[in-house]
Amino acid sequence: MKTLLIGEYREGKLLESTYELLSFAAQLNADTAMLLVGSESQLPAYAGTLYLADIATCGEYNPDLHKKLILDAVQKENPDCIVFLHSSYGWDLAPRVAAALKAAQISEVIANLDGGFEVGCCNAKMRRTVKSTTARTVITIQAGAFPVLQPGGSPAVQKLTADSSGNLEFIGYEPAEKKDVDLAKAEVIVTAGRGIGKKDNVPVIQALARALGGELGASRPVVDAGWVEHSHQVGTTGQTVSPKLYIACGVSGAIQHLAGMKKSDFIIAINKDKDAPIGEVADVLVVADVMQFVPALTAKVAK
């Protein structure tokens, strides 16, 4: 088995998640080569073949050009699997490579099994085992599902270049919105999820946060709906937190939310659905209606 791993750069830096690809390949017992659009000043600590394209000329986001680079490396390496992270870079680029090769793509893999690759579905409530029927397979792996593996050493660099078709132009980055609260410093976070029902109920969650001397957190739909400001959002596109106590109120536990809070010391979830995936990371799952349970708890805590 041979894999071609596609590493990632963001804002001029090699992303540490690139090393998750190496542990995925190690689990498959596969030979590896890596491709990176990056720079020679920051190479991954890994002693294999590295196809390197220059970030200054190829850009960080130029999917058409990056696709051509990968296809070139596929020609040279003849890999069985081409592996990306399931990230804003990977899910954008992987289907382009798969379509060009007419290869099966398996998205957001969380484990290798004998019978195929395991992926989540139904908002993380269920799993599927998926098999490829094509000679080559394109895979994206879930962020954080495979541990970081830094083998050390320096790669044998082979340089690549390609031209772009130019139907897409990357203008630049816009920074994340300013924070009015630093959730990373909070010892207690009480998070409002969509299960709170409406904006008028936010103060109920806020009151519990206050009674416990903590901050208000929010899941993404609560922020998107304008109930709570973005600076309170927990998850991959918000903040990553690890307070002493995290209370999730009406949060289902989608992977993008879990990624931002699963390292909390103690997690309590309040959900009317006993099967909600938040139960997988919660120390205590309280099966109840948030709007009944939370005010009652706040009253007791305040005493």
Add this chain to the structure above:
Amino acid sequence: MKLLVCIKQVPDLESRFKPDATGTWFSETDLAFRMNEYDEYAVEQAVRLREQLGDSCELTVLSIGPDRVVEAIKKALAMGCDNAAHIQDNAASSKDPWQIAATIAAYAKDKGFDIIFTGMQSQDRGSAQVGVTVAELLGIACTTTIVGFACDSGTITAKRELEGGIKGVVKLKTPALVTCQLGLNVPRYPTLPNIMKAKKKEIIAIPVGDLLKEEALAITASFHPPAKKGGGIVLEGDVADLVEKVIAILKDKTAVLR
């Protein structure tokens, strides 16, 4: 300008899922279906552009699936799409993303759509492949996970959402496809007059066999619940009792109550 928006009907994600007889997808018994959340943002954005451009613009909504998906199509028509294509497929859930994309591309080919909108992924499968693959099959520009969209004389300016909340600004020349992320806009609720008007809009039915000539590239071997990791405790019962138990746990296991 010609616009296309592709939508999927998915089950309510708060439901309980059980494998069907094939053991490769869920049983539809007792499930309620609705429009995929990501696609609601796609429909809203397409309708806004349609309104901005006026009657020189035509907006088609497309969905693949059994007859129940007509409900989702009707909602999109009531939100402001002009007409619809229902690609009839009772076995849509057994198709892989490649086949779904190939079906859409076969429909869209030669129709001259300037912009195609899709959700970034479906809530039930979450493969995040169909939109990009359609663009590749049609050979048009594409960007994904957009949380900002503007279109001016054939150029789209889109904001892609990246990890940690930073955004990447991208310009694309039409024809192009964009996949829409949560929070792109605030999808409207169809009003009663618009629901009535939508009843007169045309829904063309096309059997999937007329469009799909491709075999699946990936197959689902099994659909099952996750292995329980255990660990956590589950508390059920009367609210007053639950509160007492949680207070006791907070005192015992955390330092926040003393």
